Each structure stands twice: as structure tokens, then as C-alpha cells.
Amino acid sequence: MNVLFLCTGNSCRSILGEATFNHIAPAGWHAMSAGSKPTGYVHPRSLALLAKEGIAAEGYHSKSWENLPTTPDIVITVCGSAAGETCPAYLGPVIRTHWGVEDPAHVKGTDEEIDAAFVKAYSILRRRIEALFALPLEQLKHDKTALKAALDTIANSIA
Template structure:
């Protein structure tokens, strides 16, 4: 299973999700992230939040979905369409789920408020990815229909 975490800019949420999944992935599972309009850089606060959590940031980069090294089998979008953010649509024969969440890069306020937004993003994604990894470990030969249901259930956690 190769998961693609997808956002528009690929600088915060999708990067954090990629790093988390890579750090927890069961055998045979991999992750990558991309954006439909990549920012071209990883947000420094996303890198700081990952480093603070002890998650490797090695090899993380903002990249386009046009240059993916592997075709995904699962695509998880992370944009917050409720906030008016355009959510990219990935075409292809893949299992899709939407784990919408606010972009911490858009948070305004003092240092503590901004740090808290990145910490919350990391915490939510850690809960969701942990739930996914537990399901994958319990059922390594999971079929697409079952996986779809699991992903959609996780989206509301």
C-alpha cells in the first residue's frame, strides 16, 4: 500500500502526515505527500513540530503531484474545504478519503497561539494515522472496500 497525503500547497499538513506515517508504517506500507500547487518549501513550523515530537524530517520536501515517484494506491486529502480552501481532486483508480482539517499556516496570533495550532495539527494526524496503522497491522491483506470504510471512519475522529 502506497499512501499519498495531498493538499494544495504541500507545506504543512500533508508533510506532517507523510512524516508521521513513515515513522509508524507497517511492513509493505509507504507514504508520500504532494500538492496540486506546491508551495516549493516546507513550512519551518511544521518541521519544528515534527522535530519536537521526535519524528524525522529527513527527505521532506514540498512537491507536485505531477512528479510522484510512485503511483499511490490510497489518496488522503487534508484540505479544509469548509474554510473555502480549494481541495485538489486526484484522478485515478485509488482508494480516496478526505481528512479535512484547518491549515495551521493560516493561524494568526502570538507565538503561543501559532505553536498550539501546529501542535494540534500534529496531534490530530497522529491519532488518525495511529488508527490507520493499527488497522493495517491487524489486517495486512485488507481489501479496498474495507479500507475505504476504515479511512472514512478515521476522518471523523
């Protein structure tokens, strides 16, 4: 199953989701990330956090959803709902879910406050990804309605 973590800039949250997902994914599951309006760079704090967590941070770059290497089976948007962001809508026959996470790149404050925002975004995504991998994946791969419901439940129950 191919999963796309999608947001607007593809510099923080979607990169954190992609890297974390691929770090702990079981065989047969792979993530990619993209943005509808990519910034062209990965936020250095995202890369530093991934490295601190022991997750390979090399090779990640901000990219457009128009240049995906493969068609996703699942699209997870990660734009934050309270920040007034508009999540891009991926068009195609895929399972869609929204795992809203506030954008740490927009946090103002001390280095400690900004770092805490990145850790919070990463932690939310990590818990949600771990919850996905705790599900009966082989069964859900063949029941798209149940998989969609499980993905939505994860979004609504893990903050």
C-alpha cells in the first residue's frame, strides 16, 4: 500500500509523516509526501528532529504532488484545521483521511517553544502511524470502507 502525506508546503508535517511512516512500516507499506505548493526546501528543524529520533533524514525534499513516483492508495492530509489552512484535495480514486496537525513552521517564540511545536507535531503523527500499524492491516487492505473508517477514527482519537 502506498500512502501519500499531503499538505501545502511539504516542508514540515508531511515530511515528518513520510519519514516516520517509512521508518516503522511493515513490509508492503510505503509512504511518500508532497505539497500542492511546495516550498522547495525541508525545514531544518524537521531534519534535526528526525535525526534526533534516529530516523534517516537524508534524501527528503519538498516536492509537488504533480510529480509523484507512484499513485497512492491512501492520501493523508496533515494541514492544521485551527490555523485557517486550506488542505489540498487530491483528485483520484484513493482512500482519503485528514490527520490535521498544526504547522510548527508558523510558531513564533523562543527556540525552545519552536522546538516544542516540532516535537508536538512529530509526536502526534508518530502516535497515529503506530495506531495504524497496530490494526489488522492484511484484513483492512481488502476492505476499503473499514480502512477509511479506521483511519478517520485514528484522526479523531489521537491528538
